[in-house]
Amino acid sequence: MLGHLWLWVSEKPRVERLVTKSRLTKGIVNRFIAGDDLEDAIEVIRRLNTQGIGGILDLLGEGVKDPEGAQAATDDYLRAIKRVEETGVDTTISVKPTQLGLSFDKGQCIDHFRRIAAEATAIDMRVEIDIEQSEFVLDTLDVFRILQIDYPDIRQAIQAYLRRTPVDLETFAAVKPRIRLVKGAYAEPDELAFQKGSEIDNQFKFLIDWLFEKGTDPAIATHDSKLIDYARFAAVRTGAEKTDFEIQMLYGVRTKLQQELVEQGYRVRTYVPYGSAWYPYLMRRIAERPANLLFFLRTLVRG
Numbered sequence: 001m002l003g004h005l006w007l008w009v010s011e012k013p014r015v016e017r018l019v020t021k022s023r024l025t026k027g028i029v030n031r032f033i034a035g036d037d038l039e040d041a042i043e044v045i046r047r048l049n050t051q052g053i054g055g056i057l058d059l060l061g062e063g064v065k066d067p068e069g070a071q072a073a074t075d076d077y078l079r080a081i082k083r084v085e086e087t088g089v090d091t092t093i094s095v096k097p098t099q100l101g102l103s104f105d106k107g108q109c110i111d112h113f114r115r116i117a118a119e120a121t122a123i124d125m126r127v128e129i130d131i132e133q134s135e136f137v138l139d140t141l142d143v144f145r146i147l148q149i150d151y152p153d154i155r156q157a158i159q160a161y162l163r164r165t166p167v168d169l170e171t172f173a174a175v176k177p178r179i180r181l182v183k184g185a186y187a188e189p190d191e192l193a194f195q196k197g198s199e200i201d202n203q204f205k206f207l208i209d210w211l212f213e214k215g216t217d218p219a220i221a222t223h224d225s226k227l228i229d230y231a232r233f234a235a236v237r238t239g240a241e242k243t244d245f246e247i248q249m250l251y252g253v254r255t256k257l258q259q260e261l262v263e264q265g266y267r268v269r270t271y272v273p274y275g276s277a278w279y280p281y282l283m284r285r286i287a288e289r290p291a292n293l294l295f296f297l298r299t300l301v302r303g
């Protein structure tokens with residue numbers, strides 16, 4: 001509830017101006033975001049690689065409203081892929097469909113994705129598609145459905161909090177899809193999304209079982225220990241090895257657990273966001289945890 005309220009408040013332009021202009025927020029920004037530049041993210045991923053953790057490179061930015069913006073984001077991703085090739089870091093790349101123009105031109109968005117997927121595939125790098133607000137879910141799954149014909153390694157994120165997700169997923173059963181399973185990070189109404197933690201967890205577990213049975217190389221993206229344990233047991237139950245699935249977490253969250261899982265022989269990837277458009281991403285991270293919200297508000301008030 002507090003999280004929903006915070007997401008609503010954070011959409012007010014005055015709040016955005018206050019937060020983005022304040023130097024006081026630097027500490028919390030640095031905790032969750034690798035830096036403004038691609039090189040900052042590459043450096044973080046290089047460090048993660050030395051700990052046995054793979055990266056998921058994410059250029060911050062969403063809700064792009066014009067073709068120039070979508071083209072610019074595509075060019076930035078192509079530059080990032082080139083840089084990954086030059087540095088040899090172990091990372092995938094994760095892209096928000098609205099960054100490539102999904103909200104105004106699905107065809108153009110698919111074209112941009114195709115270019116990114118082609119360049120990434122050429123250097124044996126995987127592409128992942130983020131999932132955003134519910135109004136974009138159907139179009140995003142269409143993009144995935146089309147792309148995975150030519151690029152079967154592409155991975156789609158899906159949200160356990162959406163009531164419709166099991167039905168959507170079932171439509172992909174025949175292709176044994178590569179999926180990243182997340183709880184869901186946006187404020188959605190009760191008609192569309194479970195609101196109670198227990199209900200979201202139940203659906204998350206149902207979807208874990210589905211992915212181990214009918215998916216390919218499932219990625220379980222959560223910091224929730226009980227769901228990670230559930231995935232580990234699902235692997236044992238279905239005869240999967242520790243390396244037959246992936247555990248994904250966010251940069252700056254539960255870093256000790258990430259390391260412990262690697263030491264136990266699991267495959268771990270960390271989502272590493274970079275860029276100057278960090279505001280909505282940071283607000284979602286703050287909304288996820290009351291302690292983050294209190295820390296953040298205290299920082300702003302105390303100065």
Ligand code: FDA
Nearest residue numbers: 130131157182183184185221222223224248249250271285
């Ligand atoms: P939950 O929020 O219940 O957290 C469990 C525990 O983890 C907490 O008790 C706390 O200890 C720790 N924790 C979680 N979040 C924290 C935070 N921000 N700060 C500090 N501690 C925290 N969502 C989406 O809608 N579309 C997407 O494409 C993606 N992509 C994505 C990729 C990856 C790799 C991850 C890990 C997550 C996403 N998400 C996402 C975000 C996801 O939907 C969800 O909002 C967050 O992962 C938080 O939910 P948890 O499953 O971690 O559980």
